Amino acid sequence: MPKTIIEPFRIKMVEPIQMTTKQERIKLLKQAHYNTFLLQAKDVIIDLLTDSGTSAMSSAQWSAMMLGDESYAGARSWIKMEDSVKDITNYKYILPTHQGRAAERILYGHLGGKGKVFISNTHFDTTRANIEFSGAEAVDCLTEVGKNSATEHPFKGNLDIKKLNDTINDWGAKNVGAVILTVTNNSGGGQPVSMNNAKEVAQACKAHGVLFILDACRIAENSYFIKQREDGFENYTYKQIAQEMFSLADGCTMSAKKDAMVNMGGFLALNNDKLAEECTNLLIITEGFSTYGGLSGRDMEALAVGFQEVFDADYLHYRITSITYLGDKLNAMGVPIMLPVGGHAVYIDARKFYSHIPINQYPGQSLVCDLYEKGGIRSVEIGSVMFGKYDDKGDLIPAAMDLVRLAIPRRVYTQSHIDYVIEIFEELLKNRRKSKGIIITKETEFLRHFTAHFKRID
Numbered sequence: 001m002p003k004t005i006i007e008p009f010r011i012k013m014v015e016p017i018q019m020t021t022k023q024e025r026i027k028l029l030k031q032a033h034y035n036t037f038l039l040q041a042k043d044v045i046i047d048l049l050t051d052s053g054t055s056a057m058s059s060a061q062w063s064a065m066m067l068g069d070e071s072y073a074g075a076r077s078w079i080k081m082e083d084s085v086k087d088i089t090n091y092k093y094i095l096p097t098h099q100g101r102a103a104e105r106i107l108y109g110h111l112g113g114k115g116k117v118f119i120s121n122t123h124f125d126t127t128r129a130n131i132e133f134s135g136a137e138a139v140d141c142l143t144e145v146g147k148n149s150a151t152e153h154p155f156k157g158n159l160d161i162k163k164l165n166d167t168i169n170d171w172g173a174k175n176v177g178a179v180i181l182t183v184t185n186n187s188g189g190g191q192p193v194s195m196n197n198a199k200e201v202a203q204a205c206k207a208h209g210v211l212f213i214l215d216a217c218r219i220a221e222n223s224y225f226i227k228q229r230e231d232g233f234e235n236y237t238y239k240q241i242a243q244e245m246f247s248l249a250d251g252c253t254m255s256a257k258k259d260a261m262v263n264m265g266g267f268l269a270l271n272n273d274k275l276a277e278e279c280t281n282l283l284i285i286t287e288g289f290s291t292y293g294g295l296s297g298r299d300m301e302a303l304a305v306g307f308q309e310v311f312d313a314d315y316l317h318y319r320i321t322s323i324t325y326l327g328d329k330l331n332a333m334g335v336p337i338m339l340p341v342g343g344h345a346v347y348i349d350a351r352k353f354y355s356h357i358p359i360n361q362y363p364g365q366s367l368v369c370d371l372y373e374k375g376g377i378r379s380v381e382i383g384s385v386m387f388g389k390y391d392d393k394g395d396l397i398p399a400a401m402d403l404v405r406l407a408i409p410r411r412v413y414t415q416s417h418i419d420y421v422i423e424i425f426e427e428l429l430k431n432r433r434k435s436k437g438i439i440i441t442k443e444t445e446f447l448r449h450f451t452a453h454f455k456r457i458d
């Protein structure tokens, strides 16, 4: 059997990459105040900032877009999107939204408010922000094994059932807005959740009479791991696995920018008549009428096709094994990464990689800058720049970990792009003790990582 996993597609349209020299990138990064969010995309060679909205669409998606029906109400494109989403989720009500956080704002804004709590394996940033903005609290109940970057375990995204029951009992079931299972668990390294765990969550929610919602952004990637790692699913298709997981919950929020392989789109799906009616009213007030919710007809066409395509066995095999390929190579050369490799990204443990850089000099941001200067690679720090706070004396309270995420866009880069990333890491590894820390020179109170200015320490 040949070892090479080839991309299961041919390329018929290309987007040129503008090459830059190291000298140019040193200048460009300085101009961007050492914040890669402030770089122009044209100055990036390999963009691993996010896997969200960055997928390459297929010829089937592009051709479907030409059929876009832009009618305000009841468009043919909406019927196709609704049919496609219902086919996979089997929920009664599908509410289109422009992206995932719009679905979150509608549902959690409505269910939240002071005195309410939401419980998740790990709330993604926008999920947490929408919950907290409503006045409610967001409690993470990840299993202990999921918190350790070096421990191998097949389902490090699982929700801790004991903690779940304890939290529901502490708050009282009537104060629980919803239990949210994020598959895969993005903030926890893209780690999967097992079907058995989802079943236990569903049972606990049923026993307490609490709403169970899936954050289904990466449900297809999660299904791949279940088929490979969980007993009893060997003969299921990926789509059947996803259908079974959806059947356990009362609804879902979805950023279609991930596993529906579109550049923009999302939805909220529910079974409960009353809740769906209330959310539909909010949808109409802020997103758009219930048959487009902020999407154009052509967006809905692309989503209808993409949400089916993502379950293709060859695609998913290529997708997950190509990310494992990057992770395994980095791990073998001695780059400390989160293990096992997750579904959409490889996470570098920057605190270990740059162990000579103190945490208050942001080793993660330093690595992000080095990756850009050395190779034109854009990544993102998920650590003390993103989540750090200050104590009363103004000293940094660091994040639990200082990670750098290499998120891989779907169907965009080939193996040679990934080999190039690996070669840049080889060079960084050789000179890693020479790398310098970083200080913040300007920051905002909230979400500082997007706009902060930094300086390298000489």
Ligand code: F0G
Residues within 6 Å of the ligand: 049, 050, 051, 052, 099, 100, 101, 102, 124, 126, 127, 182, 186, 215, 217, 255, 256, 257, 266
């Ligand atoms: N839930 C999860 C698990 C996510 O990863 C994201 C987005 C969202 C919800 C929100 O969806 O962006 O469509 O509003 N994650 C992106 C990322 C931004 O880079 O991981 P959205």
